[in-house]
Amino acid sequence: MRLVLASASPRRKELLSILGVEFQVFECDVDENIDIQCPHDYVMELAMLKARTAASKLPEDVLVIAADTIVYKNGILGKPVDREDAFNMIKFLQGSYHEVYTGIALYSSGGNIYKKGYERTVVKMKEMSHDEIEWYLNRNEYKDKAGAYGIQGTASIFIEYIQGCYFNVVGLPVSKLYSMLKEINAVNRLKIGLGGLKDDG
């Protein structure tokens, strides 16, 4: 069984590599406008939509991993449409707490594997002055990031505190993913790092 990551995100690709397994990347677009307000239901639904869409276009004997990440504070924050939108997002997030959710979906092209899960992390962002926000936006890291920031870059200066999985905030909670792969006994089948271990999952 081959592993496929249904995501264009270089960060997810890098994080999945940590598992030490070979995989292919298959990008597929889905309509992200789904009518769900609950953050963890939203990310799991969207992840599953991505996984199913990718699986439907791939041959059998493929296990698709898909994920979706959002920032949540009084509602879902996705990716900013432009710099002004990004400014307003950071302005809204600074000086307080928000949550980050990533949904993960595993779906085999045969349809016999179907699993979803999510991770939630609380993030405390420091107070940022108007100029600090402008300076941050000048570094052009806000594009294509939920909530207009990437915790692994310059924004780390302004992240005071997190509670939960760090890699969830980056975009792929590898610890959760590893547990899910163990639950479907994929660790041995895919020869993920530990695959060589006879008495493991």
Place this chain on the structure above:
Amino acid sequence: MRLVLASASPRRKELLSILGVEFQVFECDVDENIDIQCPHDYVMELAMLKARTAASKLPEDVLVIAADTIVYKNGILGKPVDREDAFNMIKFLQGSYHEVYTGIALYSSGGNIYKKGYERTVVKMKEMSHDEIEWYLNRNEYKDKAGAYGIQGTASIFIEYIQGCYFNVVGLPVSKLYSMLKEINAVNRLKIGLGGLKDDG
């Protein structure tokens, strides 16, 4: 005023680069056997010792940043001396909580700037089987790491949860460092990223 990082760690170098300031690296060895049991006093004392030692060997008008990171669980865990030591450390840490402390010291070669601080992060490591520990050690990431793991690498699979600053666990809490640099008004003087901002720092 020039900035100098008194550390041989490539991770610290990478993290300091996030601030967008130019700096030089100056490695200096100090005797890490100091008789302090309190984890935050230990890391701050050792960081200051590194900073002072480096400053004493450098010309004036230099601001030295030094740091020291330890893992704490019923006592201080430093770097493993060999693979067996690393195995015992991971065996001891897996399936439970521990703390990670990084002390930061700022010291100017003239001696007029003197500041220290620390960050504390709680880390929950998943249960790991004997074989998972062996597999982890085979990836050779345990060397030269306090507690025998690096959260940014393969160990991320086994980190369920953190509470606090992630970059503290990597080895340099950039958010704390940025605050300390602001407190000594170094942000403008060093033209750290935001240095161009007249009404900041």
